[in-house]
Amino acid sequence: MATYVQQILNGVTLGSLYALIAIGYTMVYGILRLINFAHGDIFMWAGYWVFFLVVLFHLPWWISAICAVVIVGLMGVAIERVAYRPLREAPRISLLITAIGVSFLLENLIIVLPWAGGRQKSYPTPSLMTQIYTAGNVRIQGVTIWVPVIAAACLLGLIFLVYRTKVGRAMRAIATDIETTALMGADINRVISYTFLVGSALAAVGGILWGCRYPRLQWDLGIMPGWRAFTAAVIGGIGNIVGAMLGGFLLGLAEILIVAFLPGLSGFRDAFIFAILIFFLLFRPTGILGKPMKEKV
Amino acid sequence: MRPNRILTLLALLGLAVFIWWADANLDRFIWRVLNFGAIYALAAVGYTMINGVTGQFSLGPHGFMLLGGYLTTLFMLPLYQKKVVWLFTPLSWPFNQFTLPYSGFILALLAGGILAVLASLVVGIPALRALRGDYLAIATFGFGEILYVSACNFMGLTNGPMGIKGIPQYTDLKWSVGALVILTYAAVRLKNSSFGRALRAIREDELAAESMGINVFRHKLLAFMFSAFCAGVSGGLMATLIGTITPDLFRFFMTFYLLMIIVLGGLGSISGAVVAGFIFAAIFEALRFVDTAVVPGMRMVVFSVLLILVMLFFRRGLFGREEFTWDWIFQGVKRAWRWAWAKMS
Amino acid sequence: MGENELILSLQNLTMKFGGLVAVRDFSMDISYGELVGLIGPNGAGKTTIFNMITGHYTPTAGKVIFEGRDITGLPPWQVARLGIARTFQNIRLCREMTALENVLISFHPRVRSTVFDAILPTPRYLREERKMRERGMELLSAVGLEKWANFRAGALPYGLQRRVEIARALATSPKLLLLDEPAAGMNPAEAADLMGFIRKIRETFNLTIFLIEHVMQVVMGICPRIRVIDFGVSIAEGTPEEIKNNPKVIEAYLGEEALRA
Numbered sequence: 001m002a003t004y005v006q007q008i009l010n011g012v013t014l015g016s017l018y019a020l021i022a023i024g025y026t027m028v029y030g031i032l033r034l035i036n037f038a039h040g041d042i043f044m045w046a047g048y049w050v051f052f053l054v055v056l057f058h059l060p061w062w063i064s065a066i067c068a069v070v071i072v073g074l075m076g077v078a079i080e081r082v083a084y085r086p087l088r089e090a091p092r093i094s095l096l097i098t099a100i101g102v103s104f105l106l107e108n109l110i111i112v113l114p115w116a117g118g119r120q121k122s123y124p125t126p127s128l129m130t131q132i133y134t135a136g137n138v139r140i141q142g143v144t145i146w147v148p149v150i151a152a153a154c155l156l157g158l159i160f161l162v163y164r165t166k167v168g169r170a171m172r173a174i175a176t177d178i179e180t181t182a183l184m185g186a187d188i189n190r191v192i193s194y195t196f197l198v199g200s201a202l203a204a205v206g207g208i209l210w211g212c213r214y215p216r217l218q219w220d221l222g223i224m225p226g227w228r229a230f231t232a233a234v235i236g237g238i239g240n241i242v243g244a245m246l247g248g249f250l251l252g253l254a255e256i257l258i259v260a261f262l263p264g265l266s267g268f269r270d271a272f273i274f275a276i277l278i279f280f281l282l283f284r285p286t287g288i289l290g291k292p293m294k295e296k297v
Numbered sequence: 298m299r300p301n302r303i304l305t306l307l308a309l310l311g312l313a314v315f316i317w318w319a320d321a322n323l324d325r326f327i328w329r330v331l332n333f334g335a336i337y338a339l340a341a342v343g344y345t346m347i348n349g350v351t352g353q354f355s356l357g358p359h360g361f362m363l364l365g366g367y368l369t370t371l372f373m374l375p376l377y378q379k380k381v382v383w384l385f386t387p388l389s390w391p392f393n394q395f396t397l398p399y400s401g402f403i404l405a406l407l408a409g410g411i412l413a414v415l416a417s418l419v420v421g422i423p424a425l426r427a428l429r430g431d432y433l434a435i436a437t438f439g440f441g442e443i444l445y446v447s448a449c450n451f452m453g454l455t456n457g458p459m460g461i462k463g464i465p466q467y468t469d470l471k472w473s474v475g476a477l478v479i480l481t482y483a484a485v486r487l488k489n490s491s492f493g494r495a496l497r498a499i500r501e502d503e504l505a506a507e508s509m510g511i512n513v514f515r516h517k518l519l520a521f522m523f524s525a526f527c528a529g530v531s532g533g534l535m536a537t538l539i540g541t542i543t544p545d546l547f548r549f550f551m552t553f554y555l556l557m558i559i560v561l562g563g564l565g566s567i568s569g570a571v572v573a574g575f576i577f578a579a580i581f582e583a584l585r586f587v588d589t590a591v592v593p594g595m596r597m598v599v600f601s602v603l604l605i606l607v608m609l610f611f612r613r614g615l616f617g618r619e620e621f622t623w624d625w626i627f628q629g630v631k632r633a634w635r636w637a638w639a640k641m642s
Numbered sequence: 643m644g645e646n647e648l649i650l651s652l653q654n655l656t657m658k659f660g661g662l663v664a665v666r667d668f669s670m671d672i673s674y675g676e677l678v679g680l681i682g683p684n685g686a687g688k689t690t691i692f693n694m695i696t697g698h699y700t701p702t703a704g705k706v707i708f709e710g711r712d713i714t715g716l717p718p719w720q721v722a723r724l725g726i727a728r729t730f731q732n733i734r735l736c737r738e739m740t741a742l743e744n745v746l747i748s749f750h751p752r753v754r755s756t757v758f759d760a761i762l763p764t765p766r767y768l769r770e771e772r773k774m775r776e777r778g779m780e781l782l783s784a785v786g787l788e789k790w791a792n793f794r795a796g797a798l799p800y801g802l803q804r805r806v807e808i809a810r811a812l813a814t815s816p817k818l819l820l821l822d823e824p825a826a827g828m829n830p831a832e833a834a835d836l837m838g839f840i841r842k843i844r845e846t847f848n849l850t851i852f853l854i855e856h857v858m859q860v861v862m863g864i865c866p867r868i869r870v871i872d873f874g875v876s877i878a879e880g881t882p883e884e885i886k887n888n889p890k891v892i893e894a895y896l897g898e899e900a901l902r903a
Contacts, residue, residue, distance in 0.1 A: 105601035111594030274439035490760035510722035510751035
């Protein structure tokens with residue numbers, strides 16, 4: 001019994017992390033129809049920024065965390081501005097190739113940076129997260145409690161942003177029809193920058209919390225969680241924010257439970273993720289919550 | 298015979314002589330770079346056929362190269378080496394029963410290519426029918442990753458992450474450039490044929506192509522199979538060039554290299570892919586000093602920046618969608634002559 | 643001529659997109675050699691009907707019978723090979739390819755050489771390629787475009803692009819030609835040219851032509867029979883005179899440009 005509870009809590013934690021990353025994917029896809037390959041690497045950079053600020057500049061953890069969120073958010077904006085915006089009129093394949101280039105660049109910059117390098121680094125985790133609480137037979141780390149709480153707070157904030165503010169409305173409008181929205185006078189560039197800011201910031205929160213749960217930093221840290229989050233976004237319905245959250249939780253739970261109760265298959269974990277992704281793309285591309293779209297001839 | 302064709306035949310003859318000499322006498326370092334160039338160019342030729350000519354964005358050639366590499370290895374690895382390498386899990390049947398001598402090398406390469414083609418059917422038939430654009434890219438990428446994970450786990454076949462050592466290094470310029478020449482010839486002829494026109498029509502406007510009676514799915518699949526074959530053979534050549542193989546050799550960065558090559562050469566230009574393949578291999582080696590003298594990993598940073606810059610400012614690549622013709626050289630020479638003449642008067 | 647007099651029979655075609663009913667219970671028969679027009683206000687469902695005929699959409703209900711054969715739901719490439727060709731509302735040419743290459747594309751399905759013939763190449767392949775180019779040039783001449791054969795299709799002026807598209811459609815050796823707003827964007831002089839052109843190709847190539855059009859000058863001028871639809875439903879059919887004076891038709895177009903000959 002205790003194991004079940006423990007694993008479910010782990011699943012919720014993992015799911016929250018995936019949800020935070022998945023939202024960035026889905027928001028960018030909704031607006032630009034671009035699968036931002038570099039998104040998972042942004043997530044990884046957040047962890048490294050905390051590491052730099054804490055270990056090199058000796059800032060307190062909380063301040064480092066907040067700074068990291070802001071910095072990574074701005075990184076997302078910069079990437080869009082430099083690499084994606086010039087190609088907005090270009091064929092979509094060009095954009096995807098560029099995103100791949102940005103992804104590789106982010107990964108290899110970490111390897112090249114003298115304070116990071118190719119080897120693993122140890123992530124600074126605040127005691128709040130590592131503290132262990134016991135309730136009966138269940139032992140959980142503080143992080144297992146805090147991650148869902150912080151994630152929930154972020155998600156509520158996001159829903160408020162998207163559904164109750166002018167910027168959010170513009171985001172939704174652009175996601176529906178970018179040309180008409182531009183004709184209506186919306187400043188497309190600004191809204192797109194906002195989208196990247198918010199999406200990257202959320203991924204940063206995810207990255208910072210991820211480090212608390214799995215405190216090993218490495219340059220390829222963001223790759224597989226990034227793909228899991230993307231799969232989650234597809235499962236939930238790409239372009240749909242609530243869908244991304246839903247998909248994130250489902251995937252996180254499924255992953256923990258399967259690994260816990262079917263350990264023999266854990267070597268194929270990554271393969272399963274892609275198999276699920278391909279399955280959804282082929283048979284249910286609009287995901288659980290999405291709406292089918294038809295091309296006009 | 299037309300002058301162009303005479304020139305091409307002369308060039309091929311010259312190339313054959315060069316290869317015959319180079320295999321025996323050329324400085325080994327440059328020889329190795331040329332081999333890599335030919336191998337990358339070969340994979341790029343197939344890759345530009347599906348991505349460039351047909352416009353179907355696949356991100357999975359690294360998986361097909363992996364398949365070709367491993368199957369060729371399993372065919373060619375000597376039996377005693379097989380016992381040595383597969384320590385923990387014994388090599389599974391039938392590969393533990395036989396090995397091919399040098400005379401069987403072409404068979405091993407072809408087998409690798411055919412295995413890649415079969416795999417391309419597995420992912421291609423569902424994916425090319427239902428998916429386009431980004432989604433097709435993701436599905437092919439996912440398939441490549443599934444192949445990688447499988448290679449890491451099926452120890453009885455691949456020896457997992459530890460890889461395989463002691464592969465006989467049969468690849469030399471006559472094999473790599475030979476395969477390149479044959480498949481490039483096939484690719485160019487295909488592109489210039491009615492079949493190639495259909496592929497280009499699919500790239501431009503799939504809907505219109507279908508309205509003219511073209512079975513779009515079948516054509517996409519054939520192009521995809523061709524690209525898989527090229528990748529499989531190039532993987533086999535790579536394994537027998539390096540002498541060792543691990544799953545990590547064929548991770549996504551391999552597709553990234555191929556992407557760079559075909560973009561640099563011009564998306565849809567076969568000759569562009571060939572030229573860019575060699576250029577890439579040369580730059581790759583030239584930048585090795587950056588990794589050793591400056592910082593490890595800097596080379597990849599340079600490549601990433603290069604790709605982004607090419608996409609932003611030089612998207613057409615070297616040859617655009619066109620193929621190299623001797624006329625280009627003639628025009629170039631004429632223009633240079635006229636310029637020099639004008640300068641002198 | 644087939645065994646029936648009818649080349650095309652549309653039976654109770656209905657097309658629903660989710661909750662939206664684009665076409666409802668549309669039936670129509672077309673005989674061999676006819677030149678029939680389909681008109682209606684924007685969004686009436688005309689192109690949707692074409693798409694159901696060519697297989698781009700599968701009708702939610704109803705049947706498409708071509709030359710006595712049920713072709714409902716067949717994929718577009720099969721429909722094309724059976725003898726139905728079409729043009730598109732917004733010209734869908736392969737802009738990067740030459741006019742001649744665009745026409746040659748349509749010959750591809752009939753090519754008997756395999757990829758291996760192309761690679762070697764075999765004499766059979768070379769012969770076929772040569773014949774295709776000759777026939778392609780013939781077709782371009784028939785539409786008056788032989789001078790532009792090797793021009794990039796995207797570089798041609800709009801009116802010529804339309805003709806290339808039609809030549810490409812003709813290259814599939816169709817029995818039925820569907821023209822989707824061929825006169826779009828033309829001035830009255832060009833439209834008059836087009837009318838003569840359509841009449842000529844119908845004779846030269848022995849075609850049945852079914853045409854969607856907004857430019858009344860063209861439709862009224864060349865179609866002896868016209869069907870009118872609005873909101874996906876047939877509202878009238880008859881000769882141009884009958885249609886012009888039909889109160890239901892006038893009502894459907896009220897607020898848009900008046901019917902003018």
